[in-house]
Amino acid sequence: MTEEKIRVLIAKPGLDGHDRGAKVIARALRDAGMEVIYTGLRQTPEMIVEAALQEDVQVIGLSILSGAHMALVPRVIELMQAEGLDDVLLLVGGIIPDEDVSALVDMGVSGVFGPGTNTEAIARHIQTTLAAAHS
Amino acid sequence: MTADHTLVQSVLGGDRRALARLITRVENQAPGAFDAVSLLYPHTGHAYLVGITGAPGTGKSTVVNAYTRSLRAAGFTVAIVAVDPSSPFSGGAVLGDRIRMTELAGDRGVFIRSMASRGSLGGLAAAIGDVVRVLDAAGFDYVLIETVGAGQSEVDIARMAYTTVVVDAPGMGDDVQAIKAGILEIADILVVNKADRPGVKNTVRTLRAMLDLGHRLRTVGHHSAVVIQPGAPPAEQVYDFWDVPILETIATEAAGLDTLREVVEQHRAHLQESGTLADRERERVVSELSTRLRDTLLARLLDQRAPDVIEDVIRRMVARELDPGSAVRELINGR
């Protein structure tokens, strides 16, 4: 009877008002069989981490187009640690310069995906990373 | 102590992370979650359960957001369960109700959980029932359950709530659908949201006419018959009806939501004074017991019979060699 689903929170921090990309990802992950909680625009790091805690997600996906990733991501990670969400996968999507990608990965981001990324590749990344963490 | 015992203790102690994790285990019907719910059961019964349902896009989540703010201002803590359908194709879901509830972020007196329907036949109401019980045991004063009014499962979920609020809006063109879904029949309170839009009066009038067609005065006794003995003096209780009110709200401006809070309170008082709350609780327990018994016995039986035995019964039924009644007898007693 046990029925487990991968639960993902997709959030759009920062002040820019475009969430087309975030919605495309949300739908793609749904089509890959995941339950996606979509929280909408202009989320603060506090709101994102609180929602992730209440929803007990295994994955947080941040869509950041504003260029503020080097400020937002460390704050999200700090709050995740404070709430004991260290085992939650953190993914970042958006326009991220190459030099920042490695900095984000060093901070603990599990994957960084640019605008053109194949959505199936993101779903696969989530599935394989979670499967590896469970074994 | 098992991991689930520890989780239960943490939930009772107000640990929000433990609460979130236990809800997941209950939702997944994970081994051990069953015991966790039994441990929590003695701690339930405090929360007042309100169902909020209606057609897609009528503003249910926005109403829940504004209603919750009103409840918080009045000093109550609130848990919200927002249910959206799963995709029948992939089994996944996009759960978007939180978008309308960002004003509640950062408030420790509020806990919001999104749930996918997961399409398990009849299982949804059972899973939500357990999730609601966990939130109840965690000590929230109100548990609000948002569902999209679409069919039988909403009716089952409404049966679980003490007060069911049905949300409509002008210009949805779904008034007829609403009756079809039997949704008006489950309403204790009707809300016409988006009262800032043209056509509100029309929607209110239509709903009132529909209520007058037979649903307006609802016997509070539900299935327990109202008996009027010949010659007996008219007793107050016999004529104790709840007149389904129609409220107008503009949820985006939080207009009319204090009234909704007060009317839910009135309905609650009405249920208590008329004794209906106890009736409803009994009815809910009976219906839950029978559903669970049926599901469990069915699962156990199917587990014990080899698939080819069942397949053979089905084949003979299709061939008209075996009637359904005899098929059941054969599956239970053997051939």
Ligand SMILES: Nc1nc2c(ncn2[C@@H]2O[C@H](COP(=O)(O)OP(=O)(O)OP(=O)(O)O)[C@@H](O)[C@H]2O)c(=O)[nH]1
């Ligand atoms: N004009 C107006 N718009 C409203 C009002 N309440 C909600 N809305 C808008 O109606 C749309 C749908 O609102 P939701 O609260 O998401 O509706 P819902 O019934 O929860 O939708 P589903 O969960 O998808 O079925 C949003 O764009 C809201 O901003 C209102 O009182 N007036």
Ligand SMILES: [Mg+2]
């Ligand atoms: Mg909604």
